[in-house]
Amino acid sequence: MKIKLTKREYVGKGYYYNFKNIETGLYSAVECTEEDYAKLALPNAVNPTLEGHVFTSADGGTIKVDSPNGILGLNEYTEMEGKYFVVGIDNKGNEVCLSVEKEQVENDEVDSLIFNIWQ
Amino acid sequence: MAIARTGTSSGNNTASSLTISHTNSSGADQFLVVSGWITATTTVTGITHNGVSMTALYNADTAAGPIYVATFVLKNPGVGTYNVVITRGSSGYNYFNCMSWSDVDQTTPYYNSGHVGSTTSTTQTVSLTATSADDWVYLFSGGQRDSTANTNVTRIVNAVQTDSFDSNGTVGSTSARDYKIDVASPGSDYNYLHYFLLKKAGAAATQNSNFLMFMN
Numbered sequence: 001m002k003i004k005l006t007k008r009e010y011v012g013k014g015y016y017y018n019f020k021n022i023e024t025g026l027y028s029a030v031e032c033t034e035e036d037y038a039k040l041a042l043p044n045a046v047n048p049t050l051e052g053h054v055f056t057s058a059d060g061g062t063i064k065v066d067s068p069n070g071i072l073g074l075n076e077y078t079e080m081e082g083k084y085f086v087v088g089i090d091n092k093g094n095e096v097c098l099s100v101e102k103e104q105v106e107n108d109e110v111d112s113l114i115f116n117i118w119q
Numbered sequence: 120m121a122i123a124r125t126g127t128s129s130g131n132n133t134a135s136s137l138t139i140s141h142t143n144s145s146g147a148d149q150f151l152v153v154s155g156w157i158t159a160t161t162t163v164t165g166i167t168h169n170g171v172s173m174t175a176l177y178n179a180d181t182a183a184g185p186i187y188v189a190t191f192v193l194k195n196p197g198v199g200t201y202n203v204v205i206t207r208g209s210s211g212y213n214y215f216n217c218m219s220w221s222d223v224d225q226t227t228p229y230y231n232s233g234h235v236g237s238t239t240s241t242t243q244t245v246s247l248t249a250t251s252a253d254d255w256v257y258l259f260s261g262g263q264r265d266s267t268a269n270t271n272v273t274r275i276v277n278a279v280q281t282d283s284f285d286s287n288g289t290v291g292s293t294s295a296r297d298y299k300i301d302v303a304s305p306g307s308d309y310n311y312l313h314y315f316l317l318k319k320a321g322a323a324a325t326q327n328s329n330f331l332m333f334m335n
Contacts, residue, residue: 044169056139061135
């Protein structure tokens with residue numbers, strides 16, 4: 001089965017704070033700078049805050065694209081360093097970002113079998 | 120005092136660095152363990168806690184396939200909420216769990232450590248002999264398969280193919296005991312097991328023999 005993809009332009013590395021909503025349990029990502037991300041590793045770092053949320057984690061050096069939030073979303077792909085990176089659902093139900101050869105994407109479509117990464 | 124679990128946390132991403140906010144709730148003589156797996160396009164180049172480098176117990180463990188499994192440890196991380204920062208050479212999957220305990224010996228916090236991979240077992244058994252009935256056991260299973268508790272261990276952190284267990288209390292015996300987990304979907308996929316005994320503070324540690332067997 002073919003999966004229809006949306007192409008995004010790679011714009012560089014992304015840095016994000018991740019927060020958990022205290023009431024709903026849902027997670028939100030808030031973009032930060034590389035410098036802000038690096039400060040998290042310092043002794044006695046002061047973690048970011050977001051009202052009604054708890055800071056849980058942060059991501060450094062993600063694939064940043066030209067989507068509204070900068071994140072490569074589900075069923076989207078982008079080109080980076082001569083390869084395509086595709087986000088889909090693997091055969092265990094997890095959202096994954098795979099690196100694939102360019103010829104595996106034709107007319108903005110990819111074979112769903114590439115996401116069967118677990119035997 | 121007795122060993123007590125004081126914190127758990129986990130995180131994952133697809134990036135070159137992952138930061139996890141980890142809280143050690145209370146108690147003296149803390150010990151922190153960070154275990155996880157990454158896609159093997161690069162190794163874990165370092166893990167810090169509150170800016171202090173953690174010590175690699177095992178790194179870049181791989182039996183087959185595209186995954187490296189790593190465990191890093193740190194004595195006396197201190198009480199409070201601090202960041203664990205995992206760094207690797209390039210972007211890829213990162214799945215890590217953090218666990219901490221109090222009242223752990225700060226000279227020899229762990230002993231009888233081991234690591235082994237498997238591609239075929241539905242049950243993995245570690246046989247360990249504690250030097251004190253007051254010690255605890257830690258076990259991590261990470262890689263391409265999910266794991267659940269079977270005997271003498273409790274799954275404390277359950278993330279994607281990233282499962283951390285402990286004895287959820289003292290081991291209760293200085294005789295050899297089996298610690299078992301069940302592993303899902305054996306086949307060509309594999310998981311890697313890291314394990315050790317946590318030494319209670321205030322008791323002398325002696326190296327004992329240990330062995331591991333697979334049961335199908």
